[in-house]
Amino acid sequence: MAEDLVEADLDALTGIYEHIEDAEFRARVADVVWESRRDYKAAQAAVAAYVKTAEFHKTDDLWPDYEERLRRAAQISAKIGYKKALHVETITLVEEAIDFFNRNLKSGLLCVSLIRILLAHNLTKPGRHGIISERLAAEFAKNGDLRFSHHYWQVAEEVYRDAKSTSDVSRCELAGAEALVSIAEEGIGDNKYGFGHVAHWLAKALQALRQARANPARIKEVHQKLLGAQKRAVGEMVPLELNIEAMPGFRESEQEAQDKSAKHVKGYAFDEALARLVHVSRPTDVTALGTQLAKQSQEFIWDKIAGTNALDHQGKVVDYIPPAGGGTPAEEAEGKRKRMVQMAREVNWNLKVTWQIEPARKQMLLEHSIRWEQLAPLLRNNPLVPPGHAGIFIRGFQSGFFGDWLVAMHLLIPQVEAVIRYGLQQNGVVTSTLEQDGTQKEKDLNQLLWLPETEDLLGPDLLFDLRGILIERFGYNMRNESAHGLMSEAEFYQPAASFLWWLLLRLCWLGFRLAASIEKPEE
Numbered sequence: 001m002a003e004d005l006v007e008a009d010l011d012a013l014t015g016i017y018e019h020i021e022d023a024e025f026r027a028r029v030a031d032v033v034w035e036s037r038r039d040y041k042a043a044q045a046a047v048a049a050y051v052k053t054a055e056f057h058k059t060d061d062l063w064p065d066y067e068e069r070l071r072r073a074a075q076i077s078a079k080i081g082y083k084k085a086l087h088v089e090t091i092t093l094v095e096e097a098i099d100f101f102n103r104n105l106k107s108g109l110l111c112v113s114l115i116r117i118l119l120a121h122n123l124t125k126p127g128r129h130g131i132i133s134e135r136l137a138a139e140f141a142k143n144g145d146l147r148f149s150h151h152y153w154q155v156a157e158e159v160y161r162d163a164k165s166t167s168d169v170s171r172c173e174l175a176g177a178e179a180l181v182s183i184a185e186e187g188i189g190d191n192k193y194g195f196g197h198v199a200h201w202l203a204k205a206l207q208a209l210r211q212a213r214a215n216p217a218r219i220k221e222v223h224q225k226l227l228g229a230q231k232r233a234v235g236e237m238v239p240l241e242l243n244i245e246a247m248p249g250f251r252e253s254e255q256e257a258q259d260k261s262a263k264h265v266k267g268y269a270f271d272e273a274l275a276r277l278v279h280v281s282r283p284t285d286v287t288a289l290g291t292q293l294a295k296q297s298q299e300f301i302w303d304k305i306a307g308t309n310a311l312d313h314q315g316k317v318v319d320y321i322p323p324a325g326g327g328t329p330a331e332e333a334e335g336k337r338k339r340m341v342q343m344a345r346e347v348n349w350n351l352k353v354t355w356q357i358e359p360a361r362k363q364m365l366l367e368h369s370i371r372w373e374q375l376a377p378l379l380r381n382n383p384l385v386p387p388g389h390a391g392i393f394i395r396g397f398q399s400g401f402f403g404d405w406l407v408a409m410h411l412l413i414p415q416v417e418a419v420i421r422y423g424l425q426q427n428g429v430v431t432s433t434l435e436q437d438g439t440q441k442e443k444d445l446n447q448l449l450w451l452p453e454t455e456d457l458l459g460p461d462l463l464f465d466l467r468g469i470l471i472e473r474f475g476y477n478m479r480n481e482s483a484h485g486l487m488s489e490a491e492f493y494q495p496a497a498s499f500l501w502w503l504l505l506r507l508c509w510l511g512f513r514l515a516a517s518i519e520k521p522e523e
Contacts, residue, residue: 002032002035002036005032005036010032010033010036010037013029013032013033014033014037014039014042016029017029017030017033017042017045018045023049023052023053023056024049024053024056026045026049027046027049027050027052027053027069027072030042030043030045030046030049031046031050031072031076033046034046034076040080043076043077043079043080044080044086046072046073046076047073047076047077047086047090050069050070050072050073050076051069051070051073051090051093053069054066054069054070054073054093057069058097060101060104060106060107060110061106061107061108063107063108063110064369064371066110067110067113067114067117070090070093070094070097070114070117071113071117073090073093074087074090074091074094074117074120074121077089077090077091078121082121087121091118091121091123094114094117094118095118097110097114098111098114098115098129098132101114102132102135102136105136105139105140105143105145108145108148109148109151109373111132111133111136111152112133112151112152112154112155112373113373115129115132115133115155115159116155116158116373119155119158119159119162122162124159124162124163126159126160126162126163126165126168129159130156130159130160130163130165130168133152133153133155133156133159134152134153134156134172136148136149136152137149137150137152137153137156137175137179140152141179141182146179146182146183146186147183149179149182150176150179150180150183153172153175153176153179154172154176154380156168156172157169157172157173157176160172170212170213173208173211173212174209174212174214176208176212177205177208177209177211177212177214178205178209180201180202180204180205180208181201181202181205181209181222183201183205184197184198184199184200184201184202184205184225184229185198187201195229195230195232198229199226199229199230202222202225202226202229203226204381205222206219206222206223206226207381207382207383208381209222211381253355254354254355257355257356257359258354258355258356258359259359261280261355261356261357261359261360261363262359262360262362262363263363264276264277264280264360265277265280265360265363265364266363266367267367270364270368270374271374271377273364273367273368274364274378274505274509275509276360277357277360277361277364277502277505278502278505278506278509278510279506280356280357280360281352281356281357281502282461283459283461283462283464283465283503283506284344284348284349284461284464284465284468285461286340286460286461286464289340289343289344289348289464290336290340292343293336293339293340293343296343297324303323303324303339304323304324304325307320307321307322307323308320308321308338308339308342308474319338319473319474321335321338321339321342321474322335324336324339338472338474339474340464341464341467341468341472341474341475342474342475344464344465344468344475345468345474345475345476345496349465349468349469349495349496349499350495352499353495353498353499353502354495357498357499357502358498361400361401361403361498361502364401365401365402365403370398370401370402372394372398375394375397375398376390376394378397378505378508378509379393379394379508382508383423383426384419384422384423384507384508385419385422385508386418386419386421386422389415389418392411392412392415393411393412393415393504393508395407395411396408396411396412396415396501396504397412397501397504397505399411400412400497400498400501400505405492405493405494405497405498405501406489406492406493408497408501409478409482409492409497409500409501410482412500412501412504413470413478413479413482413483413500415504416445416466416470416479416504417444417445417448417479419504419507420445420448420449420454420457420458421442421443421448423457424448424451424453424454424457427453427457429451429453431443431448445470445471445479446471446479446480449463449466449467449470449471458507462503462507465499465503466500466503469496469499469500469503470500475496476494476496478496478497478500
């Protein structure tokens with residue numbers, strides 16, 4: 001990383017970047033010098049080199065390298081002088097690229113990315129870029145590329161929103177929502193996908209129609225279609241998770257499970273690979289874990305003889321499980337719950353991560369660039385994600401894909417509380433207290449995860465895992481320990497981080513279906 005370079009390294013790079021013939025290499029080295037030393041001359045050199053190498057990558061099919069280099073050139077030029085000569089020149093190149101590609105449907109979503117560069121710099125022109133986006137949305141729909149059409153309706157909406165053109169925003173929102181309905185209906189006649197696919201897109205469409213304030217009759221119609229698709233999807237469901245418990249020989253089973261998990265996502269387009277990743281395992285089966293604990297208790301007597309302490313980082317006793325069999329029914333149930341959390345931490349979660357989740361994540365990382373634009377659809381119009389929080393999730397999920405658990409956990413752990421609070425509020429649950437002095441305080445995660453309504457919202461299995469990883473002292477207690485600065489950097493790089501990341505990814509993936517399942521049909 002650039003932060004690892006010492007002054008002597010930076011001196012060397014500063015001395016050579018102008019003499020590097022390869023534009024790609026020169027751009028990277030000059031960029032490092034700019035970021036490390038805020039060297040204005042290096043920034044200019046980096047912009048020029050990025051523009052040159054962008055031209056080398058300019059194409060209508062494998063265009064991400066082209067767009068990325070233009071994007072970075074625009075970012076650097078804006079930092080050294082927003083709307084000054086170099087920045088204007090770079091933005092002009094982006095606009096010229098839009099002019100060049102917007103009549104070429106083979107370029108797919110390139111113009112979406114290019115227009116979003118302009119959006120990031122507040123330099124879109126609604127009378128131009130909004131119209132281009134709408135035209136491309138219509139043309140892709142006519143050609144049967146409904147997902148591309150939906151993306152162009154979205155970027156058109158963003159352009160008009162940036163221009164505060166309310167009527168145009170509403171029109172594009174509605175058109176984008178109807179594009180989602182069309183995607184779902186297209187899947188009805190496609191045997192490759194089934195009704196689970198149809199229900200997924202109808203759920204997205206339903207939420208989008210509501211946000212667009214569509215005609216109530218249309219909302220009801222789509223909602224009924226969703227409920228029907230979900231019923232039919234139940235009969236199609238085949239578990240995607242791997243039965244690793246039945247495999248003989250631990251090491252052999254481990255290798256076999258890892259190979260199967262990687263193969264589970266290998267060779268698929270990003271959207272399909274992501275769907276398979278979130279189904280490569282399942283949250284803990286609480287009923288099965290309880291049966292496993294009971295069987296273990298019958299075979300061994302240690303839990304009936306001695307209690308168990310949970311210790312903090314300084315060796316202090318922070319929780320305790322008394323010996324089994326000597327307490328009240330409530331105390332026995334509490335002791336059993338804590339032992340189940342302890343068992344999940346010691347065995348179940350680690351196996352799920354090591355055997356299933358991590359091999360699949362790493363395989364996806366080998367095959368996909370994990371771009372912001374690829375993750376954004378998962379969070380857009382997601383009923384479990386509070387408005388304005390999607391970008392936090394995207395960056396957290398992206399960091400997790402790259403194995404940067406320090407960043408991923410700092411971004412995602414606070415969002416668990418936001419998601420649960422938002423989900424409860426959407427279902428009419430009061431998430432605040434009213435104090436005697438008239439003040440109101442929001443309940444924190446330690447309170448929200450114990451509400452019975454939260455179990456109704458998330459289900460017992462997912463809730464068990466979230467409690468165990470985030471707030472249980474016999475689990476990982478990551479929410480409380482990270483919030484109070486008790487975790488070292490190394491402690492973020494543990495299986496719990498990967499498992500929590502995967503759980504939230506799965507939760508966001510299932511968000512629309514979950515919301516529809518707990519919501520009564522509209523009258």
